[in-house]
Amino acid sequence: xxxxxxxxxxxxxxxxxxxxxxxxxxxxxVSLYQRFCQLDRNGxxxxxxxxxxxxxxxxxxxxxxxxxxxxxxxxxxxxxxFLSAFSSRASLQQKVEFIFKVYDSDGNGxxxxxxMLDILxxxxxxxxxxxxxxxxxxxxxEEAGYTKDSLLVQAxxxxxxSYSSETILDVVNTVPVLDILxxxxxxxxxxxxxxxx
Amino acid sequence: MNKLNTSSSELDLxxxxxxxxxxxxxxxxxxxxxxxxxxxxxxxxxxxAAGAIVDDSFTRCFKSNPPEPWNWNIYLFxxxxxxxxxxxxxxxxxxxxxxxxxxxxxLSCYFPVHFLLKGHDKLRKKLERGxxxxxxxxxxxxxxxxxxxxxxxxxxRPKQIFxxxxxxxxxxxxxxxxxxxxxxxxxxxxxxxxxxxxxLESLGCIWFNRSxxxxxxxxxxxxxxxxxxxxxxxxxxxxxxxxxxxxxxVMFKKGAxxxxxxxxPIAIKYNKIFVDAFWxxxxxxxxxxxxQLMTSWAVVCDVWYLEPQNLKPGETPIxxxxxxxxxxxxxxxxxxxxxxGYLKYSRPSPKHRERKQQSFAESVLRRLxxx
Numbered sequence: 001x002x003x004x005x006x007x008x009x010x011x012x013x014x015x016x017x018x019x020x021x022x023x024x025x026x027x028x029x030v031s032l033y034q035r036f037c038q039l040d041r042n043g044x045x046x047x048x049x050x051x052x053x054x055x056x057x058x059x060x061x062x063x064x065x066x067x068x069x070x071x072x073x074x075x076x077x078x079x080x081x082f083l084s085a086f087s088s089r090a091s092l093q094q095k096v097e098f099i100f101k102v103y104d105s106d107g108n109g110x111x112x113x114x115x116m117l118d119i120l121x122x123x124x125x126x127x128x129x130x131x132x133x134x135x136x137x138x139x140x141x142e143e144a145g146y147t148k149d150s151l152l153v154q155a156x157x158x159x160x161x162s163y164s165s166e167t168i169l170d171v172v173n174t175v176p177v178l179d180i181l182x183x184x185x186x187x188x189x190x191x192x193x194x195x196x197x
Numbered sequence: 198m199n200k201l202n203t204s205s206s207e208l209d210l211x212x213x214x215x216x217x218x219x220x221x222x223x224x225x226x227x228x229x230x231x232x233x234x235x236x237x238x239x240x241x242x243x244x245x246a247a248g249a250i251v252d253d254s255f256t257r258c259f260k261s262n263p264p265e266p267w268n269w270n271i272y273l274f275x276x277x278x279x280x281x282x283x284x285x286x287x288x289x290x291x292x293x294x295x296x297x298x299x300x301x302x303x304l305s306c307y308f309p310v311h312f313l314l315k316g317h318d319k320l321r322k323k324l325e326r327g328x329x330x331x332x333x334x335x336x337x338x339x340x341x342x343x344x345x346x347x348x349x350x351x352x353x354r355p356k357q358i359f360x361x362x363x364x365x366x367x368x369x370x371x372x373x374x375x376x377x378x379x380x381x382x383x384x385x386x387x388x389x390x391x392x393x394x395x396x397l398e399s400l401g402c403i404w405f406n407r408s409x410x411x412x413x414x415x416x417x418x419x420x421x422x423x424x425x426x427x428x429x430x431x432x433x434x435x436x437x438x439x440x441x442x443x444x445x446x447v448m449f450k451k452g453a454x455x456x457x458x459x460x461x462p463i464a465i466k467y468n469k470i471f472v473d474a475f476w477x478x479x480x481x482x483x484x485x486x487x488x489q490l491m492t493s494w495a496v497v498c499d500v501w502y503l504e505p506q507n508l509k510p511g512e513t514p515i516x517x518x519x520x521x522x523x524x525x526x527x528x529x530x531x532x533x534x535x536x537x538g539y540l541k542y543s544r545p546s547p548k549h550r551e552r553k554q555q556s557f558a559e560s561v562l563r564r565l566x567x568x
Contacts, residue, residue, distance in 0.1 A: 039256075055249050061246040062242060062550055062557075063239065064246060071250075086251075116236070123557050124554050137236065140232055161234060189244070190240040191244065192247045
């Protein structure tokens, strides 16, 4: 498997582009392919755990294990689909869907208290005690109108992670004035730039 | 600049604060009362992870870019074929011949000198130095090395140590043909190891083993002894600890910078016009690498001997190492990268992940108190 884009035909590129709903340009797909080949050192068509962990920037990330489980064994087409949530052309819905999938580890479409606790544990490590974590999570859940036994679905995430007009008054006190101008759409910033040579 | 975190882990003492270099996902410090939304919004962390998947500065250091093919049309292709015939049919055999002659001369002089002059150490050392410089010149000749040296030649004085950026084992040969340095090297298997234990031993070279952690103290002690000895050959160290692709420099290990002696930086930059001199040890063995060099037109490089540096008052060894790295990178036109070269062989320490977790945890707890 070489690093040159001659391994990828125009048909392949268009197929991948369609698969990820045009969130990446053709040049970006070529760059992503070069990156995929670079990471897939043994050329077996997917990136293994070892190969991911050789990227130190990825290995030090608290959520690397979770993300790895989602991207394990993916071929190139699925790899691009996985990254499509991070494109600048991705919609808010795609981004929220991605975050929801990270939380919903058993994939049943519902996020439980324990699943939220798991992520919080990954993010805070040993620096907050388990009881404190549960307490904090229960507290913010109740303030948002949920209980400890609530099961959140994607629509709930959508409501919570986008700033709609109803919550504007809440936000006015917490967000600097200039940010209110962009509140019309969303404040969710989840974008990665694909380097194009 | 960087604060030294006093930690018990040996490995960490070598590294300055990576957090100062790494791009942080969340630019603004979140403030205000803690809401469910803030806990659920993991987008900064996810963005950092995705950014690392898409491109990361560490892998870039070890990428050997294949040269752009230039033989793609009707008259360039026959020219290239002719070039291949000349390189493999004419140049390569004559180079092998030259190298063989060189080895014969070297070995036939070296062994007599080594054994017969056992009593006269000073003379023996001088001759051995001259002979090693000779064989290195033969090596450089065997790749048609066009090496331009800039700056004053190294002098043999005590209490000085030479540091250079590392691209391939041939760095050592290129520098050695001008001055017989003693080097710190990883012990290699095969014929290289044999050369190391016989000939290089006489120059006063020091061996280390990357995989042994206790090794570090022993090497530090040997370094100190060598540098303070009056007649030892000048010591050459490659503080990156691994071969990098000559476009970037990785972090320098502080071992050479805390010996209390003058550090003389040397910058080496290879011109990729005929061949890429980067030895990608994951992709090829040293023998293959040498053969690749011997079947290309020439190896072109520049060597700059830079102004000797001393530890400034109030500067830590790590800051000193970074300052010297800066000098070398600027001279050779290399970009600096905040990673430890040894991450090629091992995982990053969990301390980095823990620091991220700690800062997030503190921010959550703080906002909880603001209620």
